[in-house]
Amino acid sequence: MDVVCIGSGNVATHMARAFKKSGANLIQIWSRSLDNAVVLANELEAEPVSAFKEINRSADLYVIAVKDDAIAGVAEALKGIEGLVVHTSGATDISILSSFKKFGVLYPLQTFSKNKQIDFANVPLCIESLDKSILEKLRSVASGLTPMVYEVDSEKRRILHLAAVFACNFVNHMYMLSDELVKRHGLEFEMLKPLIMETAVKVQTESPITVQTGPAVRNDEKTLTRHLELLDQMPDLAQIYQTLSKSIKKTHS
Amino acid sequence: MDVVCIGSGNVATHMARAFKKSGANLIQIWSRSLDNAVVLANELEAEPVSAFKEINRSADLYVIAVKDDAIAGVAEALKGIEGLVVHTSGATDISILSSFKKFGVLYPLQTFSKNKQIDFANVPLCIESLDKSILEKLRSVASGLTPMVYEVDSEKRRILHLAAVFACNFVNHMYMLSDELVKRHGLEFEMLKPLIMETAVKVQTESPITVQTGPAVRNDEKTLTRHLELLDQMPDLAQIYQTLSKSIKKTHS
Numbered sequence: 001m002d003v004v005c006i007g008s009g010n011v012a013t014h015m016a017r018a019f020k021k022s023g024a025n026l027i028q029i030w031s032r033s034l035d036n037a038v039v040l041a042n043e044l045e046a047e048p049v050s051a052f053k054e055i056n057r058s059a060d061l062y063v064i065a066v067k068d069d070a071i072a073g074v075a076e077a078l079k080g081i082e083g084l085v086v087h088t089s090g091a092t093d094i095s096i097l098s099s100f101k102k103f104g105v106l107y108p109l110q111t112f113s114k115n116k117q118i119d120f121a122n123v124p125l126c127i128e129s130l131d132k133s134i135l136e137k138l139r140s141v142a143s144g145l146t147p148m149v150y151e152v153d154s155e156k157r158r159i160l161h162l163a164a165v166f167a168c169n170f171v172n173h174m175y176m177l178s179d180e181l182v183k184r185h186g187l188e189f190e191m192l193k194p195l196i197m198e199t200a201v202k203v204q205t206e207s208p209i210t211v212q213t214g215p216a217v218r219n220d221e222k223t224l225t226r227h228l229e230l231l232d233q234m235p236d237l238a239q240i241y242q243t244l245s246k247s248i249k250k251t252h253s
Numbered sequence: 254m255d256v257v258c259i260g261s262g263n264v265a266t267h268m269a270r271a272f273k274k275s276g277a278n279l280i281q282i283w284s285r286s287l288d289n290a291v292v293l294a295n296e297l298e299a300e301p302v303s304a305f306k307e308i309n310r311s312a313d314l315y316v317i318a319v320k321d322d323a324i325a326g327v328a329e330a331l332k333g334i335e336g337l338v339v340h341t342s343g344a345t346d347i348s349i350l351s352s353f354k355k356f357g358v359l360y361p362l363q364t365f366s367k368n369k370q371i372d373f374a375n376v377p378l379c380i381e382s383l384d385k386s387i388l389e390k391l392r393s394v395a396s397g398l399t400p401m402v403y404e405v406d407s408e409k410r411r412i413l414h415l416a417a418v419f420a421c422n423f424v425n426h427m428y429m430l431s432d433e434l435v436k437r438h439g440l441e442f443e444m445l446k447p448l449i450m451e452t453a454v455k456v457q458t459e460s461p462i463t464v465q466t467g468p469a470v471r472n473d474e475k476t477l478t479r480h481l482e483l484l485d486q487m488p489d490l491a492q493i494y495q496t497l498s499k500s501i502k503k504t505h506s
Binding site: 010068069091109110111113116118122123124126148150152155156158159160162163164165166167168169170171172173174175176177178179181182185186187189191192193194195196197198199200201202203204205206207208209211212213214215216217220222223226227230231236237239240241243244247248250251 | 263321322344362363364366369371375376377379401403405408409411412413415416417418419420421422423424425426427428429430431432434435438439440442444445446447448449450451452453454455456457458459460461462464465466467468469470473475476479480483484489490492493494496497500501503504
């Protein structure tokens with residue numbers, strides 16, 4: 001299977017690596033910046049390109065992994081391509097690719113950083129197509145990359161993308177706030193790392209609602225008040241503390 | 254070393270197990286409820302007691318692991334004890350034990366659930382004493398349970414306890430909200446588990462501020478607006494979404 005990867009960011013990098021590793025023939029990496037294309041293409045022994053007209057038009061699969069805003073432009077540039085064209089966006093409807101003969105979605109529900117290796121077996125892939133035979137093709141392609149393949153339509157994919165903001169982006173922000181808080185008092189974030197891991201490990205087997213701990217779920221007003229006093233000089237943290245404690249109380253009342 | 258464990262809740266259970274495993278002579282488990290004392294004492298081959306007057310008064314170490322509000326009452330009941338008396342509370346000052354000859358704090362910075370085993374090597378222990386020789390004794394005791402031993406005074410321990418609310422309690426609440434959101438749309442929380450793990454794994458080696466992802470840090474107003482539209486029927490989630498997105502933007506501006 002000849003694959004062209006459109007993009008060289010976090011998602012593109014990890015998708016391209018996964019395709020290469022699965023034995024696909026990764027022929028080109030396109031990036032708006034030739035430098036970025038070259039870095040990834042060199043790593044994966046593909047051809048780097050930065051002009052749309054240089055893109056090989058007879059590949060089997062085109063994986064669009066660019067910023068959401070840029071997908072429409074890429075689709076326009078690839079017009080007439082006969083191979084299967086997919087995007088990888090959580091927030092973008094499948095219909096953005098409807099001008100192609102064969103199109104679909106291959107959305108990785110994971111957080112990627114360029115410099116952090118990830119085992120693609122831990123990456124759920126959400127597939128979508130309006131055509132049954134293309135869906136089966138996508139299922140086969142996705143199964144070559146990860147055992148976790150889910151069929152998810154555009155509406156539900158948007159919900160997953162939103163849920164990921166809570167489960168990943170907001171969670172990381174909580175880590176950041178705890179880091180800020182301990183550093184301000186001469187303590188090390190290091191000390192919180194085992195707690196962070198255990199909190200994530202716990203919900204791998206337990207439902208989050210059943211393992212909620214802390215002063216809010218206990219209605220421990222004394223501790224809540226003391227914590228707010230400690231946040232006296234950090235009004236933003238105090239506001240978040242109040243908002244989330246209120247939400248925990250409401251959930252568990 | 255003869256150890257008496259005062260309490261039979263989450264912290265008491267895991268501390269008592271760790272002491273037993275380390276080779277200490279766990280002689281008694283006290284609980285207000287004899288039934289609870291019996292369960293833990295049977296597991297660890299100790300004597301269950303539920304009356305203060307039955308507590309052996311010649312042990313080497315008394316580990317108070319009861320609710321914060323109950324510590325003062327336990328201290329009153331143990332009056333005159335000559336062994337080392339410690340509490341395990343993050344939010345309670347060491348001075349609550351100052352009537353004892355030898356006293357200190359042994360605070361485990363971890364989240365415990367009774368039914369979930371935990372490797373105590375992953376539990377940071379924060380020790381405090383106003384006396385140098387007792388501090389060294391505590392360091393030796395704690396080192397028998399975990400390699401992660403930190404000397405932390407009462408003021409800093411309160412900050413750690415508050416930071417743990419952000420890094421654990423609020424994080425778990427984010428998991429819960431994402432669970433609620435996907436379930437409402439017929440999707441499985443299962444799909445988010447790899448993302449949750451990877452988010453926690455990432456900050457074991459990277460600073461949270463450097464790995465923040467998502468629409469807020471990108472100032473992607475289009476996605477932020479769409480997400481709020483999706484939360485139209487869930488005003489509490491919408492409010493949290495706005496508060497945390499605003500905080501992420503402010504942090505990264």
